[in-house]
Amino acid sequence: xxxxxxxxxxxxxxxxxxxxxxxxxxxxxxxxxxxxxxxxxxxxxxxxxxxxxxxxxxxxxxxxxxxxxxxxxxxxxxxxxxxxxxxxxxxxxxxxxxxxxxxxxxxxxxxxxxxxxxxxxxxxxxxxxxxxxxxxxxxxxxxxxxxxxxxxxxxxxxxxxxxxxxxxxxxxxxxxxxxxxxxxxxxxxxxxxxxxxxxxxxxxxxxxxxxxxxxxxxxxxxxxxxxxxxxxxxxxxxxxxxxxxxxxxxxxxxxxxxxxxx
Numbered sequence: 001x002x003x004x005x006x007x008x009x010x011x012x013x014x015x016x017x018x019x020x021x022x023x024x025x026x027x028x029x030x031x032x033x034x035x036x037x038x039x040x041x042x043x044x045x046x047x048x049x050x051x052x053x054x055x056x057x058x059x060x061x062x063x064x065x066x067x068x069x070x071x072x073x074x075x076x077x078x079x080x081x082x083x084x085x086x087x088x089x090x091x092x093x094x095x096x097x098x099x100x101x102x103x104x105x106x107x108x109x110x111x112x113x114x115x116x117x118x119x120x121x122x123x124x125x126x127x128x129x130x131x132x133x134x135x136x137x138x139x140x141x142x143x144x145x146x147x148x149x150x151x152x153x154x155x156x157x158x159x160x161x162x163x164x165x166x167x168x169x170x171x172x173x174x175x176x177x178x179x180x181x182x183x184x185x186x187x188x189x190x191x192x193x194x195x196x197x198x199x200x201x202x203x204x205x206x207x208x209x210x211x212x213x214x215x216x217x218x219x220x221x222x223x224x225x226x227x228x229x230x231x232x233x234x235x236x237x238x239x240x241x242x243x244x245x246x247x248x249x250x251x252x253x254x255x256x257x258x259x260x261x262x
Contacts (some may be wrong), residue, residue, distance in 0.1 A: 004031045005243060006067040008082050009074035010055055011038035014096070014232055016047040018071050021236040023049045027244060032065035034058060059085055072097060075192045076156075087111035094118045094242045096235070096254055098160025102135050108252045111161040120256040121160030123238030127212065128255070130227040131165045132262045134214040137223055138172040141216035143190070149211040157202035158192065161212055164255065166194035169214075211236075 005022050009015035010033035022030045023202045030051055038221070046055050048222055055225035072095040079097035084107065086093040092115045098110075100119065108117055118162050124127065138144065148162040176196050184190055190200035211228040215222060229235065238256050245259045253259070 003028050003068045003244065004066060005029065006032035006062040006065060006070040008034050008070060008072040009078070010043075011035035011041075011046050012030070014073040014235070016049075017232045017236065018073060018239055019043070020111055021233075021240060022243070023051065025240055028240070032056065032061040034061055034066055039209040044231060059089075062091060063089065064084075067091060069094060069246055070096070071239065071243060072188070076100070083108055083117060084111055086116070087113075087115060090114040092116050092241065092246045094120075094246055096120055096123055096239070099156055105252070105254070110138075112252050116246050116249050117252045118242040118256075118259070119247065119252065119254050120238065120242060121164050122210070123242065124210070124227065124229050125238050125256070125260070126234075127161055127210075127227045127229070128238070128257045128260060128262065129199070130212065130214065130225050131161070131168055132257060133225050134165055134216070135168040135172045137216055137225070139171040139175075141173075141218045141223065142175065142177040143218070143229065144169060144176070144214065144216040145199040145201065146194070147201045147203065147213045149205065149208050151208050152204045152206045154204060157204070158194070158200045159202070159210070159212070161210075162200050162202070162250075163194060165214060166196070166200055166211070167199045169198060170194075170196035183223045187222040 005028050007019050009018050022028045034056045036057050038055045041055050043049045043051040056169050069092040071077050077097040083093050097119045146162050148159045191199040194200045214225040
């Protein structure tokens with residue numbers, strides 16, 4: 001079955017990459033794109049896709065095009081409203097937007113009853129494996145810290161991937177050594193405290209896309225797990241996987257690992 005797909009935030013860097021990936025997949029057909037900042041412009045001009053329609057200003061375009069799945073790569077406030085609107089209209093949703101609160105997630109669980117939703121903080125399959133490996137390693141180490149590095153246009157810190165990594169590590173082991181630091185010469189030098197007081201450090205630098213290290217230490221040894229996304233195309237296999245899988249995943253699914261049976 002060919003799925004009819006729409007994209008929220010089509011004019012952004014991730015959104016336009018998603019549009020091109022959907023267009024290139026024979027199991028999917030791109031039928032609508034929404035981005036208020038590019039409304040009325042030709043799809044080729046905005047995304048590079050060879051599609052005979054214009055970017056639309058609002059979600060009515062998805063209803064008019066009879067979409068099956070909508071992919072959302074927008075900012076937090078927009079994504080929150082977008083997902084609730086999709087749930088209300090019985091349209092399946094896939095999003096990589098991060099920063100949702102526990103209340104947001106509960107609201108999505110409550111609302112997605114006639115359609116389904118996949119929320120993933122990271123669609124890079126390598127990043128998902130890194131998180132799983134960190135989770136597996138945690139019971140064997142007493143100390144751990146996370147360093148996440150992103151491009152200088154990312155406005156939130158820490159990243160959703162870093163926070164989810166810390167959460168999963170904390171769930172895997174409750175025995176972590178105390179931080180020995182007594183004095184911070186420069187406030188914040190030790191980073192932020194995540195779950196189980198695992199330290200998380202955020203870097204924002206031009207030239208980067210998305211990168212993360214998890215460094216675990218115990219007596220006489222360390223284990224370093226690192227994943228690097230050098231291009232936004234690295235996320236597309238995961239996005240396409242979720243887009244095809246969401247129709248068969250009732251309710252709300254959190255994390256790409258659930259679709260990989262990890």
